[in-house]
Every structure is written in structure tokens, then in C-alpha cells.
Amino acid sequence: MVTKQISIFLENKRGRINDVTKVLAANGINMDAFCIAETSDFGLMRLIVQEVDRAVEVLRSADFAVIVTDVVNIRCRNVPGALSSVLEKLAGQDIFIEYMYAFSRSETADVIIKPNNLEECIRILDGLSLDNR
Amino acid sequence: MSRDEMMDLQGKRLHKLVELVYHHVPFYRDKMQALDITPEDIRTIEDITRLPFTTKQDLRDNYPLGLQAAAQSEIVRIHASSGTTGNPTIVGYTGRDIEIWKEVAARCLTAYGVTRNDIFSVGYGYGLFTGGLGVHNGVEYVGASVVPTSTGNTEKHLRLLRDLKITGIACTPSYALYLAEAMDKAGMTKDDICLRIGAFGAEPWTENMRREIEDRLGLQAYNIYGLSEIMGPGVSYECECKDGSHICEDHFYPEIINPDTLEPLGRGQTGELVFTTLTKTGMPLLRYRTKDLTSLMEGDCPCGRTSVRMTRIIGRSDDMLIIRGINVFPSQVESVILEMPEFEPRYMLVVDRVNNLDTLQVQVEVRKDYFSDEIGVMLQLKRRLSDRLKSILSISADVKLMEPNSIPRSEGKSVRIQDRRQLK
Numbered sequence: 256m257v258t259k260q261i262s263i264f265l266e267n268k269r270g271r272i273n274d275v276t277k278v279l280a281a282n283g284i285n286m287d288a289f290c291i292a293e294t295s296d297f298g299l300m301r302l303i304v305q306e307v308d309r310a311v312e313v314l315r316s317a318d319f320a321v322i323v324t325d326v327v328n329i330r331c332r333n334v335p336g337a338l339s340s341v342l343e344k345l346a347g348q349d350i351f352i353e354y355m356y357a358f359s360r361s362e363t364a365d366v367i368i369k370p371n372n373l374e375e376c377i378r379i380l381d382g383l384s385l386d387n388r
Numbered sequence: 389m390s391r392d393e394m395m396d397l398q399g400k401r402l403h404k405l406v407e408l409v410y411h412h413v414p415f416y417r418d419k420m421q422a423l424d425i426t427p428e429d430i431r432t433i434e435d436i437t438r439l440p441f442t443t444k445q446d447l448r449d450n451y452p453l454g455l456q457a458a459a460q461s462e463i464v465r466i467h468a469s470s471g472t473t474g475n476p477t478i479v480g481y482t483g484r485d486i487e488i489w490k491e492v493a494a495r496c497l498t499a500y501g502v503t504r505n506d507i508f509s510v511g512y513g514y515g516l517f518t519g520g521l522g523v524h525n526g527v528e529y530v531g532a533s534v535v536p537t538s539t540g541n542t543e544k545h546l547r548l549l550r551d552l553k554i555t556g557i558a559c560t561p562s563y564a565l566y567l568a569e570a571m572d573k574a575g576m577t578k579d580d581i582c583l584r585i586g587a588f589g590a591e592p593w594t595e596n597m598r599r600e601i602e603d604r605l606g607l608q609a610y611n612i613y614g615l616s617e618i619m620g621p622g623v624s625y626e627c628e629c630k631d632g633s634h635i636c637e638d639h640f641y642p643e644i645i646n647p648d649t650l651e652p653l654g655r656g657q658t659g660e661l662v663f664t665t666l667t668k669t670g671m672p673l674l675r676y677r678t679k680d681l682t683s684l685m686e687g688d689c690p691c692g693r694t695s696v697r698m699t700r701i702i703g704r705s706d707d708m709l710i711i712r713g714i715n716v717f718p719s720q721v722e723s724v725i726l727e728m729p730e731f732e733p734r735y736m737l738v739v740d741r742v743n744n745l746d747t748l749q750v751q752v753e754v755r756k757d758y759f760s761d762e763i764g765v766m767l768q769l770k771r772r773l774s775d776r777l778k779s780i781l782s783i784s785a786d787v788k789l790m791e792p793n794s795i796p797r798s799e800g801k802s803v804r805i806q807d808r809r810q811l812k
């Protein structure tokens with residue numbers, strides 16, 4: 256399914272990630288997952304939270320550069336090979352993945368992917384039966 | 389007037405001017421003697437490069453009347469420009485100066501299309517500032533009806549514009565936009581007023597501002613340039629082509645110099661604008677450095693006027709940086725950043741010297757709600773900005789993307805530059 260991801264532009268300096276988590280904590284916003292991509296002088300922190308609008312609001316008012324992007328959240332069984340078969344299907348249909356990260360909760364695993372073609376990716380995933388995942 | 393005739397006239401006037409200041413202004417006589425030149429050495433306009441420069445500091449040092457050439461009994465008016473630091477600049481005008489000023493101001497207004505049938509509102513400040521009285525006298529000289537509205541009472545100004553069916557206006561471009569704002573609030577549109585001509589100056593403005601002013605006030609907007617040390621409004625003006633401002637060069641001789649080496653620069657090259665007041669008798673100035681950065685344009689204007697044109701003022705020479713021997717103006721960086729919506733219009737230039745080589749870092753803030761969450765796209769954006777900067781500045785700059793509000797806010801321009809070379 257399509258889900259909203261929050262991306263924050265951060266300068267590469269000590270304590271910036273902690274600044275983000277502090278703002279969220281102070282507002283009682285829980286992070287389901289996050290990942291960080293960095294270069295020598297800046298980084299991008301990507302977050303999955305339940306309350307997207309409120310998170311954006313509190314982060315922007317704390318002067319963070321924040322945008323919201325649509326990404327695909329794939330839920331699959333938390334067993335070896337489950338993700339691999341999904342990714343194989345996507346690759347077979349020429350879906351290129353810009354980036355991905357995952358988090359698991361005992362029975363299931365959630366994988367966040369940013370495909371180069373969101374609609375096409377969703378169409379392919381909808382065609383897969385849950386058993387295939 | 390042909391170029392040869394103009395240069396001949398300028399040369400004759402320059403000779404007379406040099407005689408005047410040599411005999412009546414000790415400051416200039418001392419400077420010329422130090423350079424071992426006498427008025428006899430200055431015969432043609434080309435000889436001007438042998439003469440000394442005059443700076444704002446010279447005016448301050450000779451406060452209040454040290455550079456005045458005329459006897460006090462000949463002075464009929466005194467203006468003063470406020471300096472944010474130090475002494476104000478005092479300028480005394482003889483009756484003849486005022487006559488010339490009226491005539492050049494009228495030249496500007498006539499070029500905009502003002503005639504005796506116009507009703508013209510002067511929305512510049514009256515008083516010690518030259519804007520109000522300078523344009524006022526020009527309007528009277530043309531024979532149009534002048535309305536000395538001055539600044540301050542916007543509500544009354546709007547009422548007069550509407551009720552008197554005022555057709556022309558002079559004010560700062562930012563005040564013009566303020567008037568448009570006030571008009572909106574009062575529920576008025578440009579159809580409620582009859583403005584057709586606007587003369588705007590006394591501060592830098594852009595082509596975008598021109599479009600907005602023309603659009604919202606329903607008039608043709610023209611630049612008027614001047615500075616009180618030289619005369620006041622009327623030094624140069626745009627014609628109907630709106631492509632550069634024609635300089636009244638029979639009275640104000642322009643040069644462009646490299647502000648660092650003081651070498652004269654050719655047509656088309658950007659540098660500091662320098663004026664010599666060829667005909668002034670109250671407080672004439674030789675090669676006065678305006679600190680305004682512009683260039684003199686090549687080629688003739690389609691309007692038929694043969695007087696030389698200057699381009700828009702792009703900044704102040706005080707802000708110039710010399711990096712690896714290349715002149716860099718913060719305004720150039722600013723113009724590039726303003727073109728790219730991904731950035732806040734805020735930047736910091738950090739100049740340093742690493743292994744004996746100057747480095748330039750341009751720090752720019754990413755907009756709060758407008759960037760990409762893909763590293764590749766962000767790196768591309770960084771690359772696009774540095775490529776643009778390189779083509780404009782002719783030196784490469786290291787771009788550093790910054791978070792919003794990480795660059796200190798301030799009114800002054802100097803804080804946009806950190807030159808760490810001087811600290812070592």
C-alpha cells in the first residue's frame with residue numbers, strides 16, 4: 256500500500272538527529288521506522304510515523320526542512336525468502352528501487368520502498384496473492 | 389550631436405572645470421600639484437585619466453564646505469545627504485547649478501513623455517534630500533502641473549491621484565508598490581486612477597519590480613538616476629526603449645573603473661561608476677567615485693539619442709571580493725540563487741585561503757518545503773547551482789546546502805561575507 260513518508264533535510268553535524276527525535280518525543284509522536292542517507296555535508300532522514308500531518312507541523316515550526324513523499328509499504332511474512340520473491344517480481348517488471356528500508360514485528364515484516372514508478376509498482380503488488388509474499 | 393562634437397564639448401568644459409577647481413579649491417590644487425599637473429595639461433576629455441579621484445571620505449574630511457568652489461554669496465541652495473556614519477555630505481548649488489539641474493531633470497521627464505498637459509505628483513521626500521525638489525523643478529520647467537505630495541500620507545496621495553486625475557508620478561519603486569498595496573486595500577483599481585508615466589529611482593530595482601508596478605498602477609515605469617554629490621535626480625534616465633539609462637554626459641562625464649586597481653575599464657565592462665561634474669560651479673567634483681557598480685553600454689540606442697547609456701546598478705563596490713584575482717560581487721551570487729526556487733533567498737559567502745589558493749564557499753539554505761528526498765537529486769541540485777555560479781563568476785565555488793534559518797539574518801550586506809583570509 257501507499258504510505259506517507261516524512262523526509263527531513265539535515266546538515267551533517269553532531270546532534271542533529273537527536274534534535275529531530277527530541278522534537279517528536281516532546282510532542283508525543285512515535286516513530287515506526289526511519290533511515291538516514293548521508294553525503295559529506297548533508298543527510299536526509301526518512302521517517303514513518305502514524306501522525307504525519309502533526310509531525311510535519313511540529314518539525315516545520317522547529318525550523319526543519321520537511322517534505323512528505325509517497326512510498327510503498329510492503330508487508331510480508333517474516334520468513335526467509337519472502338522479501339526476495341517480491342523484489343524479484345518487481346525487478347522482472349522493470350521497477351527500479353531508489354532506496355528501501357525495513358522493520359519487522361515478530362509475525363510480519365514491513366518494507367518501505369521508493370520505486371521509480373509508484374503506480375506501476377502498486378499495480379504489480381496488487382496482482383500478487385498474499386501467499387506469494 | 390555627433391560623438392566627436394560631444395567629446396570636443398566635454399574636453400572644453402573639462403578644461404574650464406579644472407581651472408576653476410585649481411584656483412578655488414585648495415584640496416584639488418594640492419592633489420594636482422602632488423601629481424605635477426596644471427590646468428594647462430588638461431585639454432581634451434581623454435586627459436581626464438590624469439586627474440585625481442574624489443571619494444565620499446574626501447567629502448567627509450572636508451566637511452562642511454571645504455570642497456565648495458563658489459563664494460558663499462553665489463550659493464543659492466544647500467542640500468545635505470545623511471550619512472549613516474560620520475559627517476553628512478553638504479552640497480551647495482549656485483543659481484547656474486540649479487538652472488542646469490532643472491534642465492536635466494526636464495530632459496528626463498520629456499524622454500518619459502511628460503508634457504505641459506500632464507499633472508505630476510512628486511512623491512519623493514522634500515527637504516535636505518535632493519529627490520523631491522530636484523524632480524519638482526524639472527516638472528515646472530517642462531510646464532506640467534506639479535503636485536508636491538512628498539512622502540508620508542498615502543491615503544491623501546491616493547485621493548489626489550484619483551480626484552485630480554494625476555497622470556505622472558515620481559517616487560521610489562518600493563513606494564510605488566506600497567501605493568499599489570494601499571490601492572488594493574482601499575478597494576481601488578488602476579482603472580480608478582489616470583497615471584500613465586512613472587519615474588522611479590533613488591534605490592536599486594529590478595525588471596520584475598518594473599513589470600509589477602506597470603501592471604498594478606497601469607503606467608509606463610522608467611528609471612531615473614542621480615546622486616546628491618553630483619546633482620540629484622537627472623544624471624541619467626531611461627528612454628522609451630527601457631534598455632539602459634542615457635547619461636546627461638554633456639554635464640556629467642562618466643567613467644567605469646576597476647574599484648581595486650582604479651584602472652579605467654572599457655565599454656561593456658562592469659566596474660565602479662565615476663562622475664566628473666563638467667559644468668557645476670557650486671561644488672564641482674573631479675572623478676567622484678559613486679561606489680555604484682554598472683557598465684557603460686556599447687552601440688547606439690534605437691531611440692536616436694546618441695548619449696551613452698549605463699546599465700542597471702548591480703551593486704556597490706564596497707561589497708566586492710577579489711578571489712583568485714577575479715572580482716566577485718555578492719549581488720551576482722544573489723541573482724543566481726533568486727532564479728532557483730529550491731533555495732531560500734539567503735546565502736553566505738565564505739572566502740578562505742587553503743595552500744595559498746583562495747577558496748569560495750557559497751552556503752545556501754534549502755527551502756523548508758521544497759527539496760527532494762533522494763540524495764542523487766540533491767547532489768544534482770548542488771551541481772546545478774555550482775555550474776551556474778561558475779558561468780556567472782568565472783571561478784568555481786563550493787556549494788554547501790544548509791538547513792533553513794541556519795544563516796544569520798541581518799539587514800546589512802557585509803554579514804553575508806566571511807572573509808577568513810584577513811584573519812590570518
Ligand SMILES: [Zn+2]
Pocket residue numbers: 627628629634689690691692693
Ligand atoms: Zn534611448
